[in-house]
Amino acid sequence: MKIDKKFVEKIQYCSDLIDRGEFNNAFNLLKESLNTLNNIETKESIYYTLLSNIAGFFVDLGSMGKNIEASRIGFNLMKDNKENFIEIIGESDFYYNFANAKASLISVSFPFDNDFASIEELVELKNYYWKSVTSSNSEKAEHLVNLANALKKQFRLVESIKYYDEVISLNLDIPQAWVNRSDALIMLNMISNTYSIKMLKEIKKGFSNALNSNSVPPQWKISWASQEEQWIKKITESQQSLTEDESDLLDDEMTTKEYNELSEYRKFSLIKKLTLSKHSLYCPCIGSSKDNLTIPMTTEGIVGDFVAPMETVLNRLKSEFIFARQLYREYYHDHEEDYVISNESYFAELYNDELLGIKVEKLRSAFRLCFGILDKIGVAICELYDLYPSKDKKIYFQNFWQLDRNNRRALFEKIKSPGLLALYSIATDLNEKKEGELSFFKKWRNKLEHEFLVVYRTEKPNDIYKSYNYMKDIIFIKESEFIKHLEQLLQITRSAIFSFVYTVRHQGMINKDDNSIYLTNTIHPKHYD
Template sequence: MNFDERRPIDILETIGEIIEAAREENNLLKLEESIDILSTLIDNARFNQREIGILNYFLANVWSYIQRIKFPDEEFPLETPELEKQIIHLRIANRLLKDTNDNFKKCQIQTNLGNLFSHIGRFSEAQEYFNQCLEIDQNFEMAIGNRGFGLYYYARVVFDATQQFIFMQYARKDLLNAIASNQVYNEAKYAFAGMVKQIESAYPLKELNDFKKYKDFYKKLDKKEINYKKWSAENKLFINPLNDILTESVVAHDYLFIPTMILKSDDKLFFHSMFNQLKQEFVSVRFLFYESVNSPKPHFSDKEVVLMDTLDYSDYSFTLEKIKIAFRVCYSIFDKISYFINIYLNLGLDKNRVSFRTVWYNNLDKNKGLNTKLLTTKNWAMRGLFWLSKDLHEKEFDTTIDPDAKEIATIRNFIEHKSFKIINSFNETWTKKTETFEIDRQLFYDKTFKLLKLSRSALMYLSFLVYDEERKKSIEQSNELTIPVNFLKIKDADKI
């Protein structure tokens, strides 16, 4: 197909028509051919950034159509290249269209990402995509309806009955808003209506319509603590499922933990102790990051520290070291989670070699296939953790589903082992020097914040994973001698 003499806008229209025609015909061959066409067009210098973003959006759609043909009953395997390709191309499109005024396309992309993330078990992050869409257009009804859809399924893994009910309230509210819209197509309305009926059959209508007004839990706190808690809640950084719905003071605490367990009489409280460690590390670097981005003046510890100005616009300070600490600790949390999973699920993998990318595979080797326990699991949060691991780069894996993953891994390597520099003014000639990794200050903030959000999600999914596994254990019969382990809370006054 020759597009050489046609305008980019006309090419986009034509290729869009070709793709939709192939979808309507369920023509797998034509869809596969369109992948080659799109891949060629993406590399064509005639297209600008926005147009390349739309081409990536088209590619994601093609992969979704191929998936539907291959798996018509919607029961997809845990891992398929079609799912990976959709996420990769939607994320690329999202990044390329970010600074454009094409709000409708941006909303479509973020809604599709929300649906995909909900499907693969990354249900907390799915809500973020829906909310980002609605920040652009608060009346984008498909995002509202799908957010409600996602909240309904999210509620099913929430173990606390009160929180689960609140999730159902907000799910129903979104679903009803979408049903009343003229923007939502009939098939979606039918699905949304069916879900509303399920919710209304489980709870009285009077209670579902009663959205509580929560008291202000900040009143007795000092201003510094209030500011920190507000920032954490608004950025949805509390390890608390309700923080994915609300930002009021009622959610401003790290509520989520792992459940009480039935253990053998000679077992130690390893899992609870390790979750303590992971949670404490996270909340500590959350505060370090908050302090750093809200630091108005130099710290006294930097006074009279003699440093040479090397005339390369580089910055050095205690403030920046705190952000680097946050970056390193957040990254380390992922491998510690894999260590936890290996022991908890009795995978029998080498404890000295296990990593977050490899823990899911037989003998830590992706070429030997996924572990049977993962392949057969119905644990949605376990699937979510598996897919979250695909956001990280390791040299043994040639692909990730996050286009920024390799750079983030490189940053970690340079911070830990090599020369790393934060600069205030970007200088291309310096970045060509391979001895040092240079990064713009704001860009490093953004990447650290991204890791902070990702590690928060990972800890949430780990907690839900354990809750689901323990629920299954509790209904299984066992003749082994066991003892119940009750939850004893450490007092705040003892955290010195």
């Protein structure tokens, strides 16, 4: 068979059918095209180019049309032709499409049905999306949205909302960012046990903005319009209990006014998404002015002797995170005293390009603090549930779980909660055995603590006097790379603190006499959480 222009146009037409929501026609045409292509004996580059397109369309169809067979065909085509496809479309797009196919094949569709067995599928999915993001030379909005979707299914809502906001700020026509942000806020309400009218408005806004998109299949618009109507009704019912003055406080203009009155320090924390306030996840008003994340301790809230000790742990976590955040901020905002210290410091000039002094030490210290926070969360979880894996009680956050040893997966399953599943997912990011994309952070941390890690600013560090020759296995990191990864570590540490709080709250709810899982939702008229 000879590949001609009409055959190529036939394959491309499948994309138009999918965009129009004609999923059955697209599926039949794709299968026909695949059978035709498979009859070609000579597998030249054009063959793999067309095959990669067909595989991608199968993946899109599987996701948008809820067609498991299409997803499986696309996944297997990509798995069997990985190297050829990467050479054609690049590593980033390959892993993006591969992850999309995997997403449609996940056995548990409803996040709250996940357990410590099914979560492994989502961990693998998350790793594929991470690869699609980290292997790209430029930020691709669609990749970030689907990464956020994978994190959302693992209850890493703090991070997923951040990524949705990041994509939305680009002003692109990507309705999935708006809809999934709303879904993340709904889930946040369920696991945090509180909500505000502002949150309801943000949920509704997601569906409203998605409906304005020019690239939405008709079936989706019907569903989203129904959701929009539902949340409008909930907002109306909730606002009936408010006075006129209280209702005014929910206005977007008031939110902007309140934000402008915040301190520059707070604005920095909000812009960088480094606050420890649930309200700040979706609204930068005065309700976000403090890091007021706590574990409820009232008789109407949660019950248990562990509450006060865990609140003590949370105080320690918050204190260290706030310090790490301040060190990171001070790197960008010089203080007069920093100049004095720098002028009064002296380092021998060895022309080896290592950054020395108080500024870079702030970055290095912030990195170490984050790992200390994560390890403390691990210790607290072991104390809360008596889950120490060994007698010496030496705990590292990324690997204390050991789910495949001594029936520990079953132990964790007995105490399963959204927050605990989220913490495990975060830990896999740092675990080399789980192929975590950030597993190298542990090596960096060890070098910072015990050996040598050199941060430099030039394109390539010089070493005129060969000053590094007597130190083995030194890690060299460019300053811009170190900052980028520190920002990433700050984000997952923040997410872990939120997840720790929700884990403890869940345990407290189990102890309540009525055995309910979630607190009764309460409305805060001034939309403070």
